Amino acid sequence: MFEYAPAPESRSVVDLKPSYGLFIDGEFVEGSGSAFKSVNPATEEVLAEVAMADAADVDRAVAAARRAYDEVWSRMPGAERAKYIFRIARLIQERARELAVLESLDNGKPIRESRDVDIPLAAAHFFYYAGWADKLGYANLGPNPRPLGVAGQVIPWNFPLLMLAWKVAPALACGNTVVLKPAETTPLTALLFAEICRQADLPPGVVNIVTGAGATGAAVVSHPGVDKVAFTGSTEVGRMIAKQVAGTSKKVTLELGGKAANLVFDDAPLEQAIEGIVDGIFFNQGHVCCAGSRLLVQESVAEEVVDRLRERMKTLRVGDPLDKNTDIGAINSAEQLARIRTLTEAGEAEGATRWSPPCELPERGFFFAPTIFTGVSQAHRIAREEIFGPVLSVLTFRTPAEAVEKANNTAYGLSAGVWTDKGSRILWLAQRMRAGVVWANTFNRFDPTSPFGGYKESGYGREGGRHGLEAYLDV
């Protein structure tokens, strides 16, 4: 491995305030709960104090959203709404570097990824949905598409700004107003987004941001003034939400966990497959609901694939997220690091073989070396439970039928990968995978034009594309 000199991105572009309030009705206001701290997971340094919204704050935010919905946003012609969303997209592009650095500081993801993936894709989502705002009648969803009202949105910490874009852009395009709760550990880019809404002169109340933890999210989801609930996060919390909204008229979409199978056949182009495997599980420290965390390799090439994978893993650089050479940044929180450790210990205890490349982890911060497990059986916890970290389980198969059987043997159904040179086999497998996204000879591709969402316990509804509009329309 080459020794690279450190190439840190400057954080001077970010103007961090010591404390942040809630964003309600176009203003930053104090929260009623006790403020909490957002830390940099790479250094454990406190970045800022953030207000905690309680039920009364959520109530105010929903009231502001309702007023903005009734009086302004739902009445505004789509062509006018489109221009506001278009402005937001441009502002995200203009402030891209600032957003990328802030995202890496707050989340721990490598700057290479926040700069090249998160922020450009977030802007692209606003551009894409801006264009839909005045064309909803052409979306082929129903003859008279109407907005739902106030959308309560709860998003996770793995792609803070991107998940915000996935939720806010289609909601606004369809004429809804939103109350969004970002994750407790990564609220800062959402608060910078609030500033962007002000720069765009978005009417007050159209976007409201309430920071806080689980209780704040529950208050948003169960608020009687919320007409639509959108959640991305764990299957466990998704289940709770589905129960909370039972018997109500709230429309719900859930993007939940995954345990994706990544299938490698003996005729696969191995160089590309190895890159795809690495991208599938080590992208964003494996904090990806559609991560390819179960590698299924055809037995005849299993040894070669694992050997090559190990060689490739030795070149992964783990460390400072703000260093442009870093491939794997920090685990988002101490809590998540503990969960990854628990599950990897279970993997060893259950008899799988653990391997990580020799790498020095920073002394401070939450880091975890990229890890693979071989000799994994389908019954092992590491093959069944979502780890949400840079941990890959390797299993083998002999026939395509066995590959399908094993790939689908999970309660989840978000994504799948297939690597083979044979086109007819790709289509055969793509048909049989019980997953919302199938990547063939690629992995972890996202685009605002493409629907994304799960089968089975990976949730319901789709985000992105024409399909993503349906979640925010009464059709």
Added chain:
Amino acid sequence: MSETKKKPAKATKTAAKTATKTAKAAAAPAKAAAAPVSAPVSAAVPEEVSATVSAPTPAAASRSSVRKTYKLYIGGAFPRSESGRSYAVAASTGEFIANAAQASRKDARDAVRVARAAQPGWAKATAYNRGQILYRIAEMLEERRDQFAQQIAGVEGISTEAAYAQVDAAVDRWVWYAGWSDKLAQVLGAANPVAGPYWNVSSPEPTGVVALLAPATPTLLGLTSVIAPAIVGGNTVVAVAPDASALPAVTLGEVMATSDLPGGVVNILTGGTAELAPWLASHLDVNALDLAGVPAGSDLARDLEIAAADNLKRVVRPAPGGPDWTADPGLSRMKPFLETKTVWHPIGI
């Protein structure tokens, strides 16, 4: 019966149907007039029903009829309830018509098992093939118009005319849904213009096994309106037909059994919704739940939705005030039981 026999070949089916309707409309008052007591048409219905059931032709007046045993429809067969239970189905006038099988929790589990087993094969059938079979169901149903109309009039207490109108609407609905089989992917799918050298397309796929709680009325149209949209996209179903709707439901099962529909694609349980629904709602091998037959806003509706959350079933909530089953259903009962799969591949040489 005589109208059916006189029917010409299929080529002139539409014309025949119109002719049949006209003949029926003319026949109904004549029958009413022939009844011993001059009474309004609606009051004459039960007599007409019992006359049809026990004495189909005047020549047979001296013989006792062979009565039909109403059983469940599971896996293409007609078993009794494993529980050995049955319940009396009465005409709207209170008169006993038949005993229907009262399905148990075990019957529901058996039905889910066979529905699961049948699902991959049904989903794999070509859209053209699934359409052909749904059209065939319509054909077989059309041929049994009289039988259904009499059954419906008996159990629902509606006029013969209204019963015929319901059968016709059900037949038309099968034809309507049949036509969707090979259009869903075109209407609900998409080719997505991604920003990169990738080919990517989204298409609808069945969600799996769907549990349907059919409304008690309209018996045949209600059951048709929940089953047809679920199976046209490749799902298999376990439908609960409550109370008196059992009789048309079992007869619809007979239609399906003779329509080349693979066994297990549609399974019909007769009995009580409140008894069977919780087991289906909490069954981890059921992917979706249609609460059509549960009162909107009821505790039962909420409890079933909570139970369904355990494996994140797709739930179609009951419509407040009950849906208008005669209205154009649109995509409202097909889309909830379809997933969208997006497949990516790089483009290059």
